[in-house]
Amino acid sequence: MTKKVIIVKLGGAAITDKRGICQLSDPSQLEKTLNQVETAYQHLTQSGHQLILIHGAGSFGHPQAKQYNLKPGWTTSANYLKGFSHIRHCLQSLSQHICSSLESRNVPVLAMSPLDYIQTQDCEQTPTELFKPMAARVQQYLDLGFVPVLHGDAVLDQIRGCTILSGDIIMYQLTRLITVTRCIFVTDVNGIYKTDPKQDKTDKNPLITQILAQEQELQQSNNNTMVDVTGGMQGKIKWAKKIVLSDDKIDCIICKWGSKEALEMMSLEPIVKQDSYQMTIVTSTLESVVS
Numbered sequence: 359m360t361k362k363v364i365i366v367k368l369g370g371a372a373i374t375d376k377r378g379i380c381q382l383s384d385p386s387q388l389e390k391t392l393n394q395v396e397t398a399y400q401h402l403t404q405s406g407h408q409l410i411l412i413h414g415a416g417s418f419g420h421p422q423a424k425q426y427n428l429k430p431g432w433t434t435s436a437n438y439l440k441g442f443s444h445i446r447h448c449l450q451s452l453s454q455h456i457c458s459s460l461e462s463r464n465v466p467v468l469a470m471s472p473l474d475y476i477q478t479q480d481c482e483q484t485p486t487e488l489f490k491p492m493a494a495r496v497q498q499y500l501d502l503g504f505v506p507v508l509h510g511d512a513v514l515d516q517i518r519g520c521t522i523l524s525g526d527i528i529m530y531q532l533t534r535l536i537t538v539t540r541c542i543f544v545t546d547v548n549g550i551y552k553t554d555p556k557q558d559k560t561d562k563n564p565l566i567t568q569i570l571a572q573e574q575e576l577q578q579s580n581n582n583t584m585v586d587v588t589g590g591m592q593g594k595i596k597w598a599k600k601i602v603l604s605d606d607k608i609d610c611i612i613c614k615w616g617s618k619e620a621l622e623m624m625s626l627e628p629i630v631k632q633d634s635y636q637m638t639i640v641t642s643t644l645e646s647v648v649s
């Protein structure tokens with residue numbers, strides 16, 4: 359059987375409380391999310407497949423990046439030394455928490471700070487080439503049997519001085535350099551809606567179960583009330599589409615923590631066309647939902 363690799367991004371909205379500052383999500387939510395990662399990891403290894411984890415920053419990165427204005431670079435911020443040092447400290451404490459929780463569940467995680475592997479070139483414009491050292495280390499850890507854990511990070515940037523690199527971009531760039539079968543964004547809503555489902559819970563705002571990567575204009579609004587310096591749901595749609603447009607063999611899914619869909623997708627169960635999933639699949643054609 360061919361070894362397959364999947365990438366799971368545990369969104370900041372799933373693992374932290376984005377209403378706070380350096381606040382983890384409710385313990386039962388976090389436990390359920392990480393238990394699902396553990397179960398999925400067991401399924402994957404039993405079938406000879408592998409997992410790469412990326413986690414978002416949530417309340418351990420977005421409010422701090424905003425406060426110190428770190429995304430445009432540090433020429434614009436008077437207090438950048440304190441800000442950059444502070445955000446890194448917050449991100450490392452989140453990464454430490456996620457990794458030690460998974461290690462205690464017998465998932466052989468190895469944390470990687472993107473800051474140590476990349477100096478970006480104008481943030482999202484960074485050429486894939488520059489991600490090669492990061493991808494090489496991820497591949498090395500995979501070859502040894504580990505689960506690499508990366509995260510959205512505050513990084514040095516050749517043009518801006520520093521910037522904020524989203525885990526969504528890391529997900530995309532890894533798919534350009536490593537052969538990946540499936541990408542899963544786990545967040546705190548079932549998927550993409552026309553508008554924020556937390557603000558419009560009516561049936562006038564249904565879940566969009568399939569999005570075509572080629573669609574130019576996005577109808578979805580991004581009225582997220584939480585601080586998010588990397589584009590929120592709109593940013594996620596953009597990078598998810600880029601993943602599928604670059605390689606239409608990759609399944610790309612947005613789903614909710616703790617859901618049966620999250621567990622099935624992370625366990626690399628096939629996507630069954632007839633099933634009525636409560637999740638969003640980004641595809642290149644309307645027929646391509648079965649993997």
Ligand SMILES: Nc1ncnc2c1ncn2[C@@H]1O[C@H](COP(=O)(O)OP(=O)(O)OP(=O)(O)O)[C@@H](O)[C@H]1O
Pocket residue numbers: 368369370371372376413414415416417420525544545546547549550551552553554555556578579580581582586588589590591594
């Ligand atoms: N059209 C929309 N469809 C779905 N969710 C939306 C929409 N517009 C806004 N949202 C909000 O987007 C949030 C998820 O995006 P967010 O960027 O916070 O995800 P994340 O990846 O979990 O977090 P992070 O960026 O911190 O890693 C949801 O909590 C939801 O309330």
Ligand SMILES: C=C(C)CCOP(=O)(O)O
Pocket residue numbers: 370413414415416418419420423445449509510511512522523524525526587588
């Ligand atoms: C805010 C920081 C430091 C990283 C953002 O990463 P994301 O939460 O994956 O978008």
